[in-house]
Amino acid sequence: GQPTPPSNGSSAAESSSAGAAVRPRVALVMKSLANEFFVTMAEGAKQHQAAHQSEYDLIVNGIRNETDITQQVALVEQMVAQGVQAIVIAPADSRALVPALRRAQQHGVVVVNIDNKLDEATLADAGLRVPFVGPDNRAGARAVGEVIAKRLGRGDAVAILEGVPTAFNAQQRRLGFEDAMRAAGIRVAAVQGAQWEQDKANTVSAALLREHPDLKAILASNDSMALGAAAAVRQSARAGQVLVVGFDNIAAVRQLLDEGRILATADQHGDQLAVYGIEFALRLLRKEAAPEDRQTPVDVVTAR
Amino acid sequence: MTGLPKRWRGSQPSTSVDDRAQQAYPGMRGRGAIRESTGLVLVLVLLVALFSVTSEHFLSRVTFTTLANQLPALAVIVVGMTLVLIAGGIDLSVGSVMALGAAVLGVTLTRWQWPVPLALSACVGVGVLAGLVNGLITVRWSIPSFIVTLGMLEIARGGAYVATDSRSVFVGSALDGVGAPLPVLGVSPAFLVAALLVVAGEVLLTRTVFGRYLVAIGTNREAVRLSGIAPAPVEVAVFTLSGALAGLAGIFHVAYLESVDPNAGIGLELSAIAAVVIGGTSLMGGRGSVVASFVGVLIIVVLQAGLAQIGATEPTKRIVTGLVIITAVIVDAWRRRWQKNR
């Protein structure tokens, strides 16, 4: 339908009877809804919609696990079949989602990319432009890494736990950590993947601790993995001697931060991330904005 | 008759077997298999009805063509899985083999610039190879196919990572001839091929010597062996077939995604086995139907799509999916009993 003219919520609420027909429907497509980060994101979006009921309808969906790209593509297609006006997506893979999103654009659906940036080259190949609304993961990770660097000396050894390697933000965080370490002259003794998951991170961290008795810190690319690493540190009987950092600032790490078992994490304001994306999509629908990338804030969080 | 002393009077002259040859035997003749799965079809219809009520946009041509274009990969894998299970085996490697096939397809197409037909053959070829290895090891050392194919699950996944360097590969429109919807029909050639293969699978199972051997082996392998039929080649063949179909699924998958995802098909084996078992095929072998498995696929796919369309939360999705899977099988069991008692 025709996008409604710009309004600041109150006026649209009055024309709700007619509004039902013209109220745009926005689909939020995320990664694993089993990950706290996205649960927070979904809640932020739902609250926003509740406060702006007259402006848009919201359908929230996620996939079963971080790597089920097929299901995410299927979700995009179903949302197009549904006839939504906009899709706000946190892609599970930076390349594989591009064709489905192109098809969506071809159907006139407005697409906004949040959280994990789509691959520039692939977008160019497919000949489409998708605005990215999200943080600079590399900078965020570098900032977290710098907290660690201050506590360590030159030549100390650290290990990095990587997320799903096909995700752009996973790659960026790894690079950010490496930047910080290089700058401080700290040695990265090992980089291993743990798929963003707590269990895997635990097994891998336990092994790293055994293999590298000189390890001074573990830099986890998200907090789920940081939790797994912290447990491994405790079990290794080197508690207090090995520092851990994470990324996301989920509720579960707060106490660990206070106890000093996790030194720092990055808050990328997950609850607002989708909201930024949705607001941007609505503005695009109303033709108020041009499809450009928008950077959102990341803040380092340490013990209170 | 009445003149005879009582003790001489038999009941009905007992009939010899062939007099009653007309009685139906499930799954062997005609559309038996399809008639058998009416309970499942009922569940499917109920699901569609339910989602049509809860979401105003569900009951539309677009929804169904979208679904049709999503399911070919799962559908062909399920054809192979049905046959393997009927023969008393199991193939856990299908998801990984699909990913490996897809990876090979992606690499040969984009990096090595092979012509499309050659790349497609390589993809299926990899599936054939994986299936052959599954079959040969299973048969040669008579170890459970569960273990062999679990090993292959890991190995093929590793292979897919190696081939793609653990990165997704963008393929573009090279395979649009397979995956893009056809103008008037709205469904893709992949769907048509998958539908054809479901029918072919059912024909293979019920009308060919090979299919009958599969059923026989799954029922009593030793009896088959002692009848002078070597079960091993049949078993190797069915694993190879399953591998080939997983490779084909790789093509469909790439055509659909326009890119290669080395993580594709994780956990697909469970969905496939679930579809087959919902369709009434026995995990112990000896009994089953390809068409009924396909109905199982439809139930799973419609359920997923419907839940996404109404925007159900993740916990709701999980719980509803669980309940529907169990209910479908209970309804089917009821229907069979009801039909038997008529």
Added chain:
Amino acid sequence: MTGLPKRWRGSQPSTSVDDRAQQAYPGMRGRGAIRESTGLVLVLVLLVALFSVTSEHFLSRVTFTTLANQLPALAVIVVGMTLVLIAGGIDLSVGSVMALGAAVLGVTLTRWQWPVPLALSACVGVGVLAGLVNGLITVRWSIPSFIVTLGMLEIARGGAYVATDSRSVFVGSALDGVGAPLPVLGVSPAFLVAALLVVAGEVLLTRTVFGRYLVAIGTNREAVRLSGIAPAPVEVAVFTLSGALAGLAGIFHVAYLESVDPNAGIGLELSAIAAVVIGGTSLMGGRGSVVASFVGVLIIVVLQAGLAQIGATEPTKRIVTGLVIITAVIVDAWRRRWQKNR
């Protein structure tokens, strides 16, 4: 179990009468089961040797105590899985039920501030309940336990998400009495309990009436029924036991990680079944050993730890894991044959 009609009697790959006489008979005589698994122990020793060579830090007390403290959850789940498989069933829900138990534990401990013993009972209680439902549905409608427990896999996972609001819950040191390593030994009480349960499971299987009924039902359910023993209560009991052990695994998991992860145990059912099958338990029921399954667990855990320790890349990990799983079973098959031909 029910509804997984036991393959007809001929199904056991029947060798000559003579071969059959030679087959060692696990579980009737002495430490038969343990002697049976020497092939596997060999594989385990080889693995340890290999990793000791490739990594200078592998062969150390620390490695073994950390491994010992990682495995209790998997080990107790495997005890239940072994018994269920021997009885001819399967339990796919263990991973999710573990997560659900953990979720309940986390919520009752942190949000509702229940005393620890009560929270622990709630965790196991949830497992018992899930297992009971699995058993009752399987038996009541005689539908395959594969389907019922697959449904439960989804439902319990959904439940875990609901209970935790899909968030990890940090529990802290409340369960250190379970999970923290003991001063001198270096291993946690959880490990000791798990080890005890493995032994208890083997005793249950080989020395109790219940265990013998499990074997009998898994071998020939119909014959058991004909002999006047009702299989249903035994089956319900074994599923309930498996659920209870999954609940217990939830405790171990939380105690070890000090936090509740609603995603815990995804795919755990496959690892558990793999360990059991590596240990030589038949997926068709009727044959198996809890101790051998535990050796299977050790193989899997050592392999994972060793690969991580040498810093293997993900593809390498996958491929090596696959090869080791297959090789372990082949070696075991060889050993049996070799022993037989002596």
Added chain:
Amino acid sequence: MWSLPDNVVPALLSLRGVGKSYAVPVLTGVDLDFRAGEVHALMGANGAGKSTLVRIVCGLTTADSGAMTLAGHPHAPGSRRAAEDAGVQVVLQELDLIETLSVAENLFLTRLPHRFGLLDRASLQARASRALALVGLEALDPRIPVAALGVGQRQLVEIAAALARDCRVLVLDEPTAALTAPEVERLFAHVRQLRDRGIAVLYISHRMEEIAGLADRVTVLRDGRVVGHGAVADMPRDAIMALMTGIAPAQALPVEHAIGDTAGTRAAATGEGRLRPGSGAQGRSATAPVALRVEHLRCGTAVRDVTFEVRRGEILGLSGLVGAGRTETLRAIFGADRPDAGHISVADGRPLRLRGPRDAVRAGLGMVPEDRQAHALLLPQSIRSNITLATLRQVSRARTWVDSALERRTAGDMATRLDVRGPGLEHRAEVLSGGNQQKVVLARWLLRECEVLLVDEPTRGIDAGATLAIHVVLRALAARGTALVIVSSELEELMALCDRIVVLASGRVTGSFSRGEWTQASLMAAAFAGPGVTS
């Protein structure tokens, strides 16, 4: 009414108007009385309903109509357990032991001795040894799994299980089908003891001579109805035969009437066919070319040194005691087990290299195994597909596409020729009575037209009429030039059927006799001979 005079002694177990139907009526208005201290034989052709009656009595199925009383109280057991508690013990026709459990555990499955839930192994073993001694298996280690036992030993274990328990009524459904003479004699001695202790024994067998030797009273069933009843002395063999088949002796046809048209059944009515000399091809077979030659065959521990040859058109019997290695010899020849040493050659003298039964079948061999349910039948599949299993390619177009019309016709013809009785070609093989299942397996191999057919216990559990029918079939096969090797635990059967009998003991040949040379005594002597003795 025939049943009235029996009321002198009150019945322990009575059936009144018992009826049962599956697809068709299987039992109709059966009235029967079993008295304490009597062995009551139940006779009837395959499929007459004997086992169904047994299942009703022991609580495995319920009758559709009628009632039973046990010692004056209503007897309506809801399960086998209930029947056992009421004092009814039964040995079922089909072997139903749990292969993975030990002999001891099988013997006492429903009452395993335990203390606080833990098995009392010592007491279990002691009791098991005592039970096994009852059937002459005192040498058997009760701790070995049943999977290690042969059919004969399994049968004995099942009998031991029933004998070891106290009961008022003992039901034996074809307990001797897999046993040889010495075991049968031991069993009978025990049954007589039980009878003298006042137990009512219901005994089912197709072996006429056993009935005469053991039973006090005979009831004949035909098509689910009681058609005759009386003291065994008043029921001569001919009369029983006539009752079973429903054909008066005068109507009988000559025995040798080709394979088809239920000749055997009719021949049975004459009661004579059984004792007629063997194949008409006797003269020919002595000079006919050798069809199968076995030299110094060794396989496992059961077959140590076996040498013999069979000519085209010859019927060779393999005799011996349970465990002598007859079954294993057949399996080794057929490639079912891999022989350790020895030579096997067929018609043209070429040595056979068998990698498995498929090679054997390609070389013109066929084998009807001893345990039909475990090793031959696809129980849940149709009778039709069971019959055509070995010849599926021959009823297919281009050896690939099964021609279902042709398949049905082929299977139907063969079923008619062998007079397979049951609900219909498309029904599951498992609903057939034991004898008819055996015919289905034979039908499979008849279709295959082998040059050498190995038959293990061809008539185990088959009624007298069908036995004759099968004998006629086997003779006709021989007459057409097929070489037959037959293993049977019934000497009488071998003596009636064979041109030559080779006796095995402990896996070695201990005697070889041509027709006319043998006597029952000489065959038994060879069977008991120690290894190495040859005649």
